[in-house]
Amino acid sequence: MIHPKEHYFNLFQVDTPVLERLVQAALSSGGSYCDLFFENTTYGSLLLRDGAVTSGGNHIDYGVGVRVLSGEKTGYAYSESMAWEDMLSCARAASQIADKPVDVSPYGTRNPSRGEPNPAADRYPVVQHWRGTPLSAFLPFLQKLEQAVRQRDTRIVKVIANLAFQVTDVLMYNSARELKWDTRPMGSVSLTAVFQQNGQSENKSTSRSFRQGAEMLSDSLIEEMAMELVHGIDDRFAARRPKGGSMPVVMGAGASGILLHEAMGHAFEADFNRKGTSIFADKMGRKICPDGIQIIDDGTLAGNRGALNFDDEGIPGQKTYMVEDGVLTSYLHDRISAAHYGVRPTGNGRRESFRYAPLPRMRATYMESGSAKASDLIAEVQKGIFVNEFSNGQVQIGEGDFTFYVKSGYLIENGRLTQPVKDINIIGNGPQALADIRGVADDLAVDPGAWTCGKEQSVPVSCGIPTVLISGLTVGGE
Amino acid sequence: MSSNKIAAILTQAEIDLAQHCLTFAQEEGAQKVRITLSKSLMNLIGLLNGEVDKTAHALDRSLQLQLFVDGRYGAFSTNKLEKEGLETFIREAIDTVKMLQADTCRDLPAPERVAKDARTGRELGLFDPAYDQLTAEGRRELALASCHFKASSAHSGDSRGISLLAEEGEYSDSVFDTLTIDSQGLYARHTETSFEIGYETTVEDARGNHFSSYWWDAAPLLQDLRWKECAAIAYKRAMEQVGPQEIEGGKYTVVVDTECASKLLTPVLNALGGFSLQQKNSFLVDSLGKQLFPEKLTILDLPRAAGETGSRLFDSEGVATREMSIVDKGVVKTYFLNTYMAAKMEMEPTIEDAIRVKVLPTGGHKTLEDLLKAAGDCILITGFNGGNSNPATGNFSYGIEGFLVKDGKKVHPVRELLITGNFLQLWGKLLATADDARPCLSKLIPSLAFTNVDISA
Numbered sequence: 001m002i003h004p005k006e007h008y009f010n011l012f013q014v015d016t017p018v019l020e021r022l023v024q025a026a027l028s029s030g031g032s033y034c035d036l037f038f039e040n041t042t043y044g045s046l047l048l049r050d051g052a053v054t055s056g057g058n059h060i061d062y063g064v065g066v067r068v069l070s071g072e073k074t075g076y077a078y079s080e081s082m083a084w085e086d087m088l089s090c091a092r093a094a095s096q097i098a099d100k101p102v103d104v105s106p107y108g109t110r111n112p113s114r115g116e117p118n119p120a121a122d123r124y125p126v127v128q129h130w131r132g133t134p135l136s137a138f139l140p141f142l143q144k145l146e147q148a149v150r151q152r153d154t155r156i157v158k159v160i161a162n163l164a165f166q167v168t169d170v171l172m173y174n175s176a177r178e179l180k181w182d183t184r185p186m187g188s189v190s191l192t193a194v195f196q197q198n199g200q201s202e203n204k205s206t207s208r209s210f211r212q213g214a215e216m217l218s219d220s221l222i223e224e225m226a227m228e229l230v231h232g233i234d235d236r237f238a239a240r241r242p243k244g245g246s247m248p249v250v251m252g253a254g255a256s257g258i259l260l261h262e263a264m265g266h267a268f269e270a271d272f273n274r275k276g277t278s279i280f281a282d283k284m285g286r287k288i289c290p291d292g293i294q295i296i297d298d299g300t301l302a303g304n305r306g307a308l309n310f311d312d313e314g315i316p317g318q319k320t321y322m323v324e325d326g327v328l329t330s331y332l333h334d335r336i337s338a339a340h341y342g343v344r345p346t347g348n349g350r351r352e353s354f355r356y357a358p359l360p361r362m363r364a365t366y367m368e369s370g371s372a373k374a375s376d377l378i379a380e381v382q383k384g385i386f387v388n389e390f391s392n393g394q395v396q397i398g399e400g401d402f403t404f405y406v407k408s409g410y411l412i413e414n415g416r417l418t419q420p421v422k423d424i425n426i427i428g429n430g431p432q433a434l435a436d437i438r439g440v441a442d443d444l445a446v447d448p449g450a451w452t453c454g455k456e457q458s459v460p461v462s463c464g465i466p467t468v469l470i471s472g473l474t475v476g477g478e
Numbered sequence: 479m480s481s482n483k484i485a486a487i488l489t490q491a492e493i494d495l496a497q498h499c500l501t502f503a504q505e506e507g508a509q510k511v512r513i514t515l516s517k518s519l520m521n522l523i524g525l526l527n528g529e530v531d532k533t534a535h536a537l538d539r540s541l542q543l544q545l546f547v548d549g550r551y552g553a554f555s556t557n558k559l560e561k562e563g564l565e566t567f568i569r570e571a572i573d574t575v576k577m578l579q580a581d582t583c584r585d586l587p588a589p590e591r592v593a594k595d596a597r598t599g600r601e602l603g604l605f606d607p608a609y610d611q612l613t614a615e616g617r618r619e620l621a622l623a624s625c626h627f628k629a630s631s632a633h634s635g636d637s638r639g640i641s642l643l644a645e646e647g648e649y650s651d652s653v654f655d656t657l658t659i660d661s662q663g664l665y666a667r668h669t670e671t672s673f674e675i676g677y678e679t680t681v682e683d684a685r686g687n688h689f690s691s692y693w694w695d696a697a698p699l700l701q702d703l704r705w706k707e708c709a710a711i712a713y714k715r716a717m718e719q720v721g722p723q724e725i726e727g728g729k730y731t732v733v734v735d736t737e738c739a740s741k742l743l744t745p746v747l748n749a750l751g752g753f754s755l756q757q758k759n760s761f762l763v764d765s766l767g768k769q770l771f772p773e774k775l776t777i778l779d780l781p782r783a784a785g786e787t788g789s790r791l792f793d794s795e796g797v798a799t800r801e802m803s804i805v806d807k808g809v810v811k812t813y814f815l816n817t818y819m820a821a822k823m824e825m826e827p828t829i830e831d832a833i834r835v836k837v838l839p840t841g842g843h844k845t846l847e848d849l850l851k852a853a854g855d856c857i858l859i860t861g862f863n864g865g866n867s868n869p870a871t872g873n874f875s876y877g878i879e880g881f882l883v884k885d886g887k888k889v890h891p892v893r894e895l896l897i898t899g900n901f902l903q904l905w906g907k908l909l910a911t912a913d914d915a916r917p918c919l920s921k922l923i924p925s926l927a928f929t930n931v932d933i934s935a
Contacts, residue, residue: 046578049757050822052579052580052581053578053579054550054551054578054579054580054581054584055551055552055553055578055581056552056553056574056575056578057552057553057554057555057571057574058554058570058571058574059554059555059556060555060556060557060558060567061556061557062556062557062558063557072531073529073530073531073532074524074531074532074533075532075533075534076532076533076534076535077534077535077536078535078536078537079537080537080538080539080557080558090535093533093535094533094535096533096535096614097530097532097533134574134577135574135577135578136574136577136578139577139578139579157758158757158758158759160757192759194757194758194759194870196758200871201758201759201761201763201870201871202870202871203759203868203869203870241873241898244727244896244898244932244933244934244935245727245934245935246935262864275526275644275646276643276644276680277643277644277646277680277688277690279688282686355536355538357532357534391866392864392866393864394863394864394865394877395864396690396863397690398643398680398688398689398690399687399688399689399690399893400688401863401877401879401893401894402864403863403864403865403876403877404864405864405865405866405875422868422873423866423867423868423871423873423874423875424875424896424898425864425865425866425875425876425877425896425898426896427863427864427877427894427895427896428894429894474894474895474896474934474935475896475934476865476875476876476896476897476898476934477896477898477932477934478898478899478932
């Protein structure tokens, strides 16, 4: 819910003249640009363990970050106090990056769009506010969630259910006199169970995370999560490690979007390209994957974990096509990289909190549907693997080598899913994997899980993909 | 100038405020309370290709509050440290705890278990008294002096057509001061400084392939920071990555460089943690006292070594640390149980986590080179790329990079490989260790050699 401007001024004990004086102090040594990022975040959490909600708490984080740019160089400092002396000290620390005026400005500062008002579209409207609702109101949700899981499978020996929410107020001001404000909700539920069968243990987890209010804690969410948690547990017990090696991989719709995040998304973040380290640094405008493929990073999906009204530089949230018809058409930009490349920022300047300077970061990254059927893609593979559940991934930006960890999947033998597999890592090279996409199904799904990207800082993201067939990736095995 | 001028050092007024919060919470209805007050200061200089690219200055503070109210428990924190606001925060926190379900296992540690020798925070000698003499200009000079960009640029462009793409570096120094007090008389303080430097270098071969590597160092005292050679080592390591060749998958002897060896031990330590054990989400359930590892493996916790990175006199509950065996000649000797987990498992509490782990060398091999000679033909793992493990089964699969080794000598780099197995089985195939753990690491794990490991390529 976006409040009137005065709400944020009161919260941070500032007004426009104070903001302007602070910016002037930060630019007193020179520099080309300054921005201020005020944040007030309240967190709440509840943990159910061993059948009872016996742990919970609230946390407050409050402060202001001051960034000074001198060309492409960054000075950053923050204060956890809004006392004028503390903010001034912080501004002076940030100003040390500059020792003279610099005639290179980040995007938007030469022809500023005076940022008021905020956008008409609120991408995360709230029905039931997290703040002001006592934690005790959420206890029944966790208890019902545990019951719903346990009644579905008698092999469950332990259940942990966690509810975490946060509401973040931000106020942004910069040397172009742009003023933006926003309030961002986020609710996350995670569920883990340990199953035992014939002396063997297996664990399984699932999560949901949305920029929504407490209305997300519905009975339908309980049913959905409980069903998902127990689904496939028989296969998990029966799963084996496959024989490792290079083979075709069919990636199921939804969470397989981690492929896009790791294999190409990071390499499209413009800071890596500005520094020349990304494997995609010289591929703008070039064909990088087959015809007909669109890859998008999107901040406009209402309620999505990666949705933003504004990014953390005050640039409106937007939908960015990185790949159109197989051609690399855009990196993901913050103000610095946009100025470097002479393009408009794409609204990807994000930060974990006021403690960090913004960097180009993904939001919701996905590939548009193709025309194939998922079953046909599987049927094409004589000997390969189908994967659909993941825990984490990583990429080496320079080399383009990416990996992701597969919690579960199946062997594909003669076009059919056969033996369940689990706990294997898959490794590949980003440009090669893109070029090796052999088919895209018509079943795009954006995964609703609590994905977090950890590039220097942690920010919430999401990912999605239709079922795709890649002709060769290296699969770990015995 | 006195070190009291450092903004991250807790002032007496702030300590008094924490004491006030402790008393106030009890007055408002909490039977037991623990408070941790922390401050930290960090200065950072980032470098790109021999020039300052960014600076950062960070001053943090927080007050964490753990409340035990009517048999219920809650954890709270805030960085708003004004007295009136804190009182409101505490009052609301107590109301919140009262809404939770009761848990009789929650309690403060017994007074006889907590540290009584951490009064000043300086007992371990981890605070550099020279810290307050650092200036912005001095930091900048040190950071710039650590660059190797010009020398690396001059060296690149060799006959193989390799060029230097980027040299990114970061110098940072920090002060951390924390005080933990509780309503049973605990008063434990830890103060340390830390100096770190790290470089990542990326080079490009004639075909446009990129190769990168890094090097870093850290020390509690500036005089011990090995900053001069850091960038040059990162460049050398990046150059060594050029020209990887494919190898066949199969069973290999592997040697894991000390720099990344913790990847294979940390999941074992996690599996001995009370949280995993109590939830039966551990492959080491019911392992206490059992010989699950080879006799040549002994793992110690040495948390009280003065002046050493990672040393601590107490854990987050204030419980006094002590030297102890984690694994002794292959036998599991301890679980990591805090007060809560011990009560839930009806066992004696120990310490909540391993603090400063040391894997004892198996003897006979001092350096990585010695170990490679002993291994003969093998794969040297110098880095992991992603992957994970299953805590319930101990199965793992990680991406790796490194070198193919013949007769103890590196032949060529390898990458895009995967190592897959099970931790218990892997450690059962431990061949030997070197004795080369770097002192800047808080986990002192030397280079490790294992036989008969599955590698996918």
